[in-house]
Amino acid sequence: MSDGATDPATEAFLAHRNLLFTVAYEVLGAAADAEDVLQETWLQWVKADRGQVRDQRAFLVRITTRQALNRLRTMKRRREAYVGSWLPEPLLTAPDVAEDAELAESVSMALMLVLETLTPTERAVFVLREVFDIDYDEISNAVDKSPAAVRQIAHRARRHVDARRPRRAVSSNESRAVLESFQCAVETGDPQALLEVLAPDVVLMSDGGGIKHAALRPVTGAERVARMFAGGIRKVEGTITTEPTVINGDPAFLVRMGGEIDGVMAISVENSRITGLFYVRNPEKLTHVTSVTPLTLR
Numbered sequence: 001m002s003d004g005a006t007d008p009a010t011e012a013f014l015a016h017r018n019l020l021f022t023v024a025y026e027v028l029g030a031a032a033d034a035e036d037v038l039q040e041t042w043l044q045w046v047k048a049d050r051g052q053v054r055d056q057r058a059f060l061v062r063i064t065t066r067q068a069l070n071r072l073r074t075m076k077r078r079r080e081a082y083v084g085s086w087l088p089e090p091l092l093t094a095p096d097v098a099e100d101a102e103l104a105e106s107v108s109m110a111l112m113l114v115l116e117t118l119t120p121t122e123r124a125v126f127v128l129r130e131v132f133d134i135d136y137d138e139i140s141n142a143v144d145k146s147p148a149a150v151r152q153i154a155h156r157a158r159r160h161v162d163a164r165r166p167r168r169a170v171s172s173n174e175s176r177a178v179l180e181s182f183q184c185a186v187e188t189g190d191p192q193a194l195l196e197v198l199a200p201d202v203v204l205m206s207d208g209g210g211i212k213h214a215a216l217r218p219v220t221g222a223e224r225v226a227r228m229f230a231g232g233i234r235k236v237e238g239t240i241t242t243e244p245t246v247i248n249g250d251p252a253f254l255v256r257m258g259g260e261i262d263g264v265m266a267i268s269v270e271n272s273r274i275t276g277l278f279y280v281r282n283p284e285k286l287t288h289v290t291s292v293t294p295l296t297l298r
Contacts, residue, residue, distance in 0.1 A: 008050075009045060009046055009050065012045075012050075012056050012060075013041075013042055013045055013060065016056070016057055016060050016061075017038065018294045018295060018296045019057070019061070019132075019296050019297070019298065020038055020041060020060055020061065020064045021034055021035070021038055021293070021294075021295070022107075022295045022296055022297065023061060023064050023065060023068070023127065023128070023132065024037040024038060024064050024067075024068045025091070025107070025295075026106060026107065026112070026115070026127045026131060027065065027068040027069065027072055027123060027124050027127050028068055028071060028072055028075065029088035029089065029112050029115070029116065030075070030088070030089045031089045031091055031287070031288045031293065032089065032284075032287065033071055033075065034068070036071070037064060037067045037068045037071060038064070040067045041060060041063045041064045041067055044063050044067075045059075045060060045063065058134075058138055061128075061132075061134065061138075061142065062138070062141055062142045065124055065128060065142035065143065066142060066143075066144075068124065069120055069121065069124050069142075069143060072120040072123065072124070073120050076120060082209065082210075083208070083209060083210030083216070084206075084207065084208060084209070084210065084214050084215070084216040084217075085205045085206060085207050085214070085215070085216070085217065085218060086116070086207060087109065087113070087205060087206075087207040087278055087279075087280050087285075088109060088112040088113070088248070089280075089285045089288065090109070090247045090248060090252075090264045090266065090280050090285065090286070090288065090289055091107070091247065091248055091288045091289070091293040091295070092245060092246070092247060092288060092289050092290060092291060092292050092293060093107070093246050093247065093248060093249050093292065093293065093295060094246075094292045094294070095246060097246070097249045097295055098246050098249050098250070098251075100249075100297075102131075102297065103249065103295060103296070103297050104248075104249030104250070105249070106127075106131045106297070107248045107249050107295060108166070108248055108249055108250050108266075108268075109247075109248050109250060109266045109268075109276070109278040110166040110250075110268050110276055110278075111161075111165065111166065112248070113205075113278075114161055114164045114165060114166075115127070115161070117160070117164070118157055118160060118161070121143055121145070121153060122153055122156065122157040122160070123157070124142070124143055125139055125143060125145075125150055125153045125154050125157055126154065126157040126158065126161060128142065129150075129154045129158075130154075130157075130158060130161075131297065132297055136150045136151055136154070139154075166268060166270075166275075166276070174269065174272055175251045175269050176251075177272070178197060178267075178269050178272060178273070178274060179244060179251050179253075179267065179269075181193070181196070181197045182194075182197045182267070182274060183242050183244070183253065185197060186229060186240070186242055187240060187241070187242060189229075189230055191226045191227065191229075191230045194222075194225070194226035194229055194230070195222050195223065195226050197273065197274055198222040198225055198226060198273060198274050199222065199270065199271070199273035199274060199275045200221070200222050201220065201221065201222075201275070202220070202221070202222050202225050202273070202274055202275055202276065202277065203218050203219070203220050203275070203276050203277070204218065204219040204220075204225045204228065204277040204279065205218045205219075205276075205277070205278050205279070206219075206279040206280075206281060207278075207279070207280045207281060207282050207285070208281045208282055209281075209282030209284060209285070211281075211282055211283060211284070212262075212263075212281040212282060212283065213281075214279070214281055214282075215228070225277065239257075239258060239259075240255065240256070240257055241255075241256045241259075242254070242255055242256075242265075243255075243256070245264070245289075247264050247266045247289065248266055250266045250267060250268065251266075251267050251269070252264055252265055252266040252267060253265045253267075254289065254290075255279075261286060261289070261290075262281060263279055263280050263281035263282075263286065264279075264280050264286065264289050265277060265278065265279045265280075266278040266280075
């Protein structure tokens with residue numbers, strides 16, 4: 001990519017880069033693949049007859065969506081062979097993402113896992129329509145479907161997501177109090193303290209990708225989750241530390257064992273209890289957890 005500040009093609013692309021990355025990431029759930037999609041979009045952009053492009057933003061979003069959709073279809077097959085639970089690649093996000101309720105929900109681990117249950121086309125249509133509010137005609141150009149078909153796909157996807165969408169109505173003070181209690185319980189290994197902060201139907205998902213040890217299936221229920229944490233802590237050699245952070249717009253912890261990053265744990269809170277724990281340990285997915293990734297819906 002040219003670094004010339006006066007190059008109109010570069011300036012136009014960079015002006016929309018954060019938006020394009022957000023689109024690609026929400027379609028794919030993988031930051032590294034989203035970066036690859038942006039590179040492919042750039043290559044098509046510099047080859048395009050830009051004098052014929054009336055709306056640069058729409059043109060770039062269309063290219064990005066097509067590239068992401070093609071990649072997602074390939075990734076779906078790859079994920080079927082994934083070892084254990086698959087979680088989205090976590091992103092360290094700026095505090096303003098957490099303050100933007102719409103953006104925070106759209107990139108949350110919980111919602112992105114719901115999006116995984118859609119077909120590739122349904123996911124792309126849902127993301128473009130419900131998250132980025134792109135009109136049906138433009139979406140139809142991006143996914144190569146008629147506007148009427150896109151409307152039907154959007155309705156089906158919205159109904160599917162709404163039936164599974166997690167509720168998000170927690171104040172920052174409530175989240176902070178829950179996180180502090182959870183942090184203390186984890187670092188002391190106190191099972192009773194863990195039980196007090198976990199919702200009865202809490203779900204723990206851990207992603208080691210076959211590289212690091214992780215539960216192969218989700219663990220459900222406060223007692224089972226507390227037992228797993230307590231048992232895991234006893235087996236660790238060295239000190240466990242948990243550093244509060246914000247991952248995908250959600251409260252989270254950067255977990256270190258013996259001073260080395262072991263993973264990140266995003267947390268969902270409801271009614272002053274933890275309802276979801278998403279622990280990513282796969283080192284191949286931890287490349288975006290120490291520096292902020294800019295995200296935007298506009």
